[in-house]
Amino acid sequence: QEDLEALIAEFQSLDAKKTQVIESSCPPPSPRLNGSLSAHPEKDELILFGGEYFNGQKTYLYNDLYIYNIRKNSWSKVEIPNPPPRRCAHQAAVVPAAGGQLWVFGGEFASPNGEQFYHYKDLWVLHLATKTWEQIKASGGPSGRSGHRMVACKRQLIVFGGFHESARDYIYYNDVYAFNLDSFTWSKLAPLGVGPAPRSGCQMATTPEGSIIIYGGYSKQRIKKDVDKGTLHTDMFLLKTEGGGKEEDKWAWSRLNPSGVKPTPRSGFSVAIGPNNRSLLFGGVHDEEEEESIEGDFFNDIYFYDIGKNRWFPGQLKGPKSEKRKRRRGRQAEAETAEDEEIEKQHLQGPVEIVKEVVAEDGTVMTIKQVISGPAEEKERSESEEEEEEDGALGQQVEPCPRSNAMLAVKHGVLYVYGGMFEVGDRQFTLSDLYSIDLHKMEEWKVLAEMDPKAQEWLEESESDEEEDDTEGAEGGEEEEESSEEESEDEGGEEQHPSVQPDEKHADYLSRTEQYWIKLARNNMGPDAKEKKVVKVAHAMAKTFYEDSV
Numbered sequence: 001q002e003d004l005e006a007l008i009a010e011f012q013s014l015d016a017k018k019t020q021v022i023e024s025s026c027p028p029p030s031p032r033l034n035g036s037l038s039a040h041p042e043k044d045e046l047i048l049f050g051g052e053y054f055n056g057q058k059t060y061l062y063n064d065l066y067i068y069n070i071r072k073n074s075w076s077k078v079e080i081p082n083p084p085p086r087r088c089a090h091q092a093a094v095v096p097a098a099g100g101q102l103w104v105f106g107g108e109f110a111s112p113n114g115e116q117f118y119h120y121k122d123l124w125v126l127h128l129a130t131k132t133w134e135q136i137k138a139s140g141g142p143s144g145r146s147g148h149r150m151v152a153c154k155r156q157l158i159v160f161g162g163f164h165e166s167a168r169d170y171i172y173y174n175d176v177y178a179f180n181l182d183s184f185t186w187s188k189l190a191p192l193g194v195g196p197a198p199r200s201g202c203q204m205a206t207t208p209e210g211s212i213i214i215y216g217g218y219s220k221q222r223i224k225k226d227v228d229k230g231t232l233h234t235d236m237f238l239l240k241t242e243g244g245g246k247e248e249d250k251w252a253w254s255r256l257n258p259s260g261v262k263p264t265p266r267s268g269f270s271v272a273i274g275p276n277n278r279s280l281l282f283g284g285v286h287d288e289e290e291e292e293s294i295e296g297d298f299f300n301d302i303y304f305y306d307i308g309k310n311r312w313f314p315g316q317l318k319g320p321k322s323e324k325r326k327r328r329r330g331r332q333a334e335a336e337t338a339e340d341e342e343i344e345k346q347h348l349q350g351p352v353e354i355v356k357e358v359v360a361e362d363g364t365v366m367t368i369k370q371v372i373s374g375p376a377e378e379k380e381r382s383e384s385e386e387e388e389e390e391d392g393a394l395g396q397q398v399e400p401c402p403r404s405n406a407m408l409a410v411k412h413g414v415l416y417v418y419g420g421m422f423e424v425g426d427r428q429f430t431l432s433d434l435y436s437i438d439l440h441k442m443e444e445w446k447v448l449a450e451m452d453p454k455a456q457e458w459l460e461e462s463e464s465d466e467e468e469d470d471t472e473g474a475e476g477g478e479e480e481e482e483s484s485e486e487e488s489e490d491e492g493g494e495e496q497h498p499s500v501q502p503d504e505k506h507a508d509y510l511s512r513t514e515q516y517w518i519k520l521a522r523n524n525m526g527p528d529a530k531e532k533k534v535v536k537v538a539h540a541m542a543k544t545f546y547e548d549s550v
Contacts, residue, residue: 004118008085008109015063015083021131022079028449029066029075031430031456033421036092037407040128041100044070046409046416047128049104052088053430056459059114061086065126068434070411073448083133084124085109091150093157095181099129103157105179108146119144119164123179141186142177147200154210155181160239161217163200172198172219176239176251195253196237203271205279207307212239213256213279215305218267230287232265260311263303268404270420274439275413278304280315282417285404297527298402298422302415302437317397318443397444400435402527413440416448424520427458 035051046068053060063086065078090107094100103125109118121144123136142148148162157179163172174196176189195214196202202217214237220230236256241249263269269284281303285296302315400406406420417435421428434449517538525534 004109004111004116008118011063012085015085016081018079018081020081023067023076023131026066026075026077028432028434028452029064029077029419031432031451032062032088032419033405033407033430034088035062035407035419036090036104037409037416037418038092038094038102039409039411041094041096042128043100044411046070046411047092047094047102047126048407048418049092049102049126050084050087050090050107051407051419052110054114054428055457056427058112059110061088061109063087068416070414078131080126080131080133084122084135085120087120089146090120091148091159093150093152095152097181098127102126102128103150103152105150105157105159106142106145106148106162116167117146117165119146121145136184138179138184138186140188141179142173142175145173148173149202149204149214151204151206151212152181153206153212157181158204158206158212160204160212160214161196161199161202163198163219170220172200174198189251191239191251191253193253194255195239196235197233199233201267201269202233203269203279203281203305205271205273205305205307208277210241213237213305213307214239215281216263216266216269230267232267232286234262234265256310258305258310258312260306260313261303262312264299266299269299270406270408270417272408272410272415274304274410274415277307279307280304280410280415280439282408282415283400283403283406283420285422296404296423298404299527300400300402315442317399317445318441319397320443398447399445400433401431401525403431406431410439414438429456 029048030053032051032053036047036049038047038049039045040047048066048068049063051062053062063083065080065083067076067078068074069076084104087107087109090104092102092104094102103123105123106120108120110116121142123138123141125134125136126132127134142159142162143164145162145164148159150157150159152158159177159179160175161173163170176191176195178187178189179185180187196217197219199217199219203213203215205213207213216235217233218230219233220228223229236258238254238256239251240254241251263281263284264286266284266286270282272280272282274280283299283301285298288295288297303312304315305312400417401422403420403422407418409416415437419431419433421430423429431451432449433447433451435445436448437445518535521534521538522529525537
């Protein structure tokens, strides 16, 4: 703990050397997860702060600040003197006052080997109009934690839950704190009734009346020595105030029993407030925990919760209007007129989804979904495949690959999804792509920034690396990331994917590694992809990798 505090202080002293605000245009931020993405209250901008990245050997923490210009689809990096220390799993809330404020509370800093954690309990505000950070020092606030949730409600910031982990133990919270934005004071709430069990990573949303909604989350408990059991919570609660959002108001918990189609159990989902009095949930992962390992099923679906109706429902893509018209006409083909036959022909050759394989610098094949015109794809299909996929594939659109711990923001009714991660076997893929979807229309996802395969680095752990991690300082920022990449190239670390020798036959290679590629293809294509197509894509990926390796 003392070592981590010293490292944090060292980084802060480096940040203190910055004396002026420097804003510069830049490419999209590096891959990360567990950062915060917030919509500017007065401008068409999104604000990205912090996050983490793990390359198989080292954990990197960030405290950089990026601004995404929605109209120009461009990024800029803003360097501001004396920012909060590097962190992830914090919370940020926007308040529309004095040109806009971004409030940040808590989060964690990790050692390079990811085995030690420092949990923050500090509160900061970024004044968006003047581009200045200010630390707010007020006593009586929550203890250090990460994975908590925070929302702006009336003239208060409300903080709920989270966890604190040390080398020896961990604890999950279900306490509630309020920070008054007028008096700059903390107060711990003591709601009546039975509230949620301790948890982190839940959904927290406000109602127009000033109440708080809590859904889901994750916690774990020790059932015997060195054995922990995780719990995916699926319950829902309402924290209601009897007053106008003042410190002396009485608060009370009550349990909600929503109707509709609830989200499937998961952790690591991301949340945002959408239009029409609805909160939304995106992605996440459902881990199958066994004694020796954990296998995760990742999601890329959206669930809406209608606050007024107390009802859940899944977000369904409607598809572009032009596509819908084609499909409608296609169903009328029974008339068998020449015109209908021509329409059906165009329908079959319309936009279809393909998977583009790109090889990263370490040899790993990354896949990116695209929509292109159909004829080239149609040539490769057998008649049986055409019949089987006619209804499904033609209606599919580009969409974010399944992931957890992504960053969400909603502006003008449009949802933006940035980064996050998914896993294949023991390897973690951290993302840097940006997608958007109009929540009013729910027609299609748009790709604003594709994932850069060159940013995917994965280094296998070795004993020497672990020893180095114990003696090296914590990592963070671009300079450290570049130096680690140089070190890994010199060391020639072993790669996660199965190795290929030039004299091996492709068929032999495929038989040995087929399940690896099928898992990778399924994670990228989503749970609804047909098995036949998943296998076809997996074989294509394996072939591409084999040929490039040879």
